[in-house]
Amino acid sequence: MAIPTYFVCRLIFKRIKDNGARRLTTWLVTIVLTLVIYVGLILVWIAFASYYPERDFDKEKWKTDIEKRYEMTDDLVDNGKLIGKTKEEIKELLGQEDVNFDSTLWTYYIGFKPSIIGIDPDVLEIEFKDFLPLSVTRRGH
Structure with a gap:
């Protein structure tokens, strides 16, 4: 050069x-x-x-394209689409949670978000209080 x-x-x-x-x-x-x-x-x-594209949440794509769920999580988190929904409504929308630590924290696998040092998959965590979502966050592990 x-x-x-x-x-x-x-x-x-x-x-x-x-x-x-x-x-x-x-x-x-x-x-x-x-x-x-x-x-x-x-x-x-x-x-x-x-870089990865950000897509609007699509229930069918969420259930079929598990490895690219991270593309739709910004729409879920930033727009608060899960806040105020019951556990049953969330289960209907997202399907059965992948990890249920207890009744107050559900975790959904969202695939490997493109990054330089990303070696662990990301997850979507939904924390409940009084059976309603208190917070929805995306975490890289």
């Missing part, structure tokens, strides 16, 4: 008459520009590796 950058800078700065100033300017700009390009490429790679 630095070699092509050096030659481009050399072409750009060939109008500088002083040979020492031209050489110094070319090297300094090459070093800075190379670092900027590398950091930019890394940021683009991170953005690409961690």
Whole structure:
């Protein structure tokens, strides 16, 4: 990456008459520009590796495409679609919970959300109080 950058800078700065100033300017700009390009490429790679589409909740897709449930969880959590529903209504909408630690915390597997260091699947946790959802959160494990 630095070699092509050096030659481009050399072409750009060939109008500088002083040979020492031209050489110094070319090297300094090459070093800075190379670092900027590398950091930019890394940021683009991170953005690409961690991107996923956000979809509206769809009951049928939720039940059939288990590995991509994470795409619909933002809609469930951010829009509060489960708040105020009874346990039976939630079970009708999302199906049987995957893990039931006790009657106050249900957990649904939502797949592996794309990320750089994601090695554990994410889950949707629904915490109940007085048989109604108190909070709905998405957690990565």
